[in-house]
Structure formats: C-alpha cells, structure tokens
Amino acid sequence: MDAPSSAVPDFFDPLLDYLSSILPPTVYAILTTLISYTLSLAMSSFSLVKGIVSSPPSSWDAQTILPPLITFLAAYLALVSLYRTTSWMIRTGIWVVKWGFILSVLAASAGWMLGSAQANGGNDIGGLVTGGVLPAVGGMLLDMLNGQNTAGGPRPGSRSSRAKTQREKAPRPKAWETWDKHREWEYSENAQAEADGRSAEGNVLGDIMGAIGRTVVEGGWWETAKGVVGDLNRGLQGETREHDYGAQEKQPERKDKSKVKAKSQTSR
Numbered sequence: 001m002d003a004p005s006s007a008v009p010d011f012f013d014p015l016l017d018y019l020s021s022i023l024p025p026t027v028y029a030i031l032t033t034l035i036s037y038t039l040s041l042a043m044s045s046f047s048l049v050k051g052i053v054s055s056p057p058s059s060w061d062a063q064t065i066l067p068p069l070i071t072f073l074a075a076y077l078a079l080v081s082l083y084r085t086t087s088w089m090i091r092t093g094i095w096v097v098k099w100g101f102i103l104s105v106l107a108a109s110a111g112w113m114l115g116s117a118q119a120n121g122g123n124d125i126g127g128l129v130t131g132g133v134l135p136a137v138g139g140m141l142l143d144m145l146n147g148q149n150t151a152g153g154p155r156p157g158s159r160s161s162r163a164k165t166q167r168e169k170a171p172r173p174k175a176w177e178t179w180d181k182h183r184e185w186e187y188s189e190n191a192q193a194e195a196d197g198r199s200a201e202g203n204v205l206g207d208i209m210g211a212i213g214r215t216v217v218e219g220g221w222w223e224t225a226k227g228v229v230g231d232l233n234r235g236l237q238g239e240t241r242e243h244d245y246g247a248q249e250k251q252p253e254r255k256d257k258s259k260v261k262a263k264s265q266t267s268r
Contacts, residue, residue, distance in 0.1 A: 030086070037078045044071035 012035070020028050047068035055064065 030082075034079075034082060037075050037082070040071060041075035041079060044068045044075055048072055 016032065019031060023031065045068075048065070051064045051068060052060070
C-alpha cells in the first residue's frame, strides 16, 4: 500500500531524508506510510469538523461533507489495516520462535535418551523403552518403596544393598581402549541391570504378598473363614445322620406291613 505523496508536507523532507539514510528500506517504507496516513486522518478530521461547525445545518450539502468524510474513512481503514498486519507479523514471529525453542528442547531430550539407551545396549525404540524412560521412572518408584518403611522411616538395608550394587559395577572403559573391553562392559552392565530388575521386582512382590498375609492373619479373617467352613461341615454332617436314622426307622414299618399282608392272603 503506497502512501500518497501529497499527504506529506514539504517541511518533512529533511526528516525523511535523514530517516532514509539510517533505516532499512522496509522500515522506512512502513514509517512513511504510517506518517502519511496519520496526517491524512488528522487533516480530514479537521476539515470535516471545520465544515460542520463553520456553516449552519441548513447549508450543509454533499459537496461540503462527503469529501472530508471519505478521506477520513479511507485514512482510518488504512491505519487499522496497517496495525493488524504488523501485529499479526509480530505474533507470528513470536509463535515461530516459541515453538522452535520447544521443539529444539524436545529434540535434544530425545537425542539424549536415545544416546543413553544405546549406551545401555539398546539400538532401537525398544532399547529406549527398556533402557531409558521406563527404568528411570521405575527406579524412582523403587527408591520411594525401598527408601521408606510403613512408618515413614528409611530402610538402611535396602540403601546398603543398592550402594553395594553400585560399588560392584565396573567402570566404563575409555574411548581409546579395545572394542572387546567395551563389549564386555556392555554385556556385564546389561546382565547386572536384568539381575537388579528381577531382584527389585521380587522384593516388591514379596513385600506386597507379605503385607496381604499380615493383614489377613492379624485382622482375624482367616480364623473367621475357618470357623464358617467348620460350622457348615458340621451342619451338613448332622443333616446326613438325621436322614440315615429316619430311613432306618421306616424299614421295620415296611416289614410289619408285608407280614400283615401275607397273613391276610393265607387266611383267605
């Protein structure tokens, strides 16, 4: 959008020449556009107000009111468009810088995790899962479980075992050492990590099962369940005995009836 040259008075020429010598062309063009449309808005507003105030309402006509009004609206819309375009460019630049920084941080974090996974023996995404993120989260959870007992105090045994395990780990070979030493170190580290994971899982499961067993025994649930089962068995045995005794009482009655029937047949 080019600024009209007639909107800028001649006494601004020295200032514009100085600005053109020190500012980049793009910034200079934006500045001259802003100055020209601001002056157009001010002059059109002054002409409109002067024409309305200097003449009575009965003498107002289209030739007096419309030209300054159209100039005022054009200058106002141009300034609004310039403001919106500039603000959109600034917001877009800030958005690009912000998300570029976020993506750079994420890419650096992913590279660090992949490097850690490769150092621990993983060469793919599975290595990242098994040697990067999940072990870190699992390690924090195990530290929380092993570092505090039920009363909230520390467990010296678990800490001493972890410290002993850390002391037993062999130092990583230097970069200039042989390839065999590096492979040997990676193999021992992977084996140690698997053993530590299995022992930690076994300890956690053992603690959970022990807590469940203590809750059942100390709460009296086991004795209550045994008593209920014993009462049920005794009730079933009593019903069976009563049924057998009733069947034995009915058998003599049947024998007596058969004898009476036989005697009546012989008498006939």
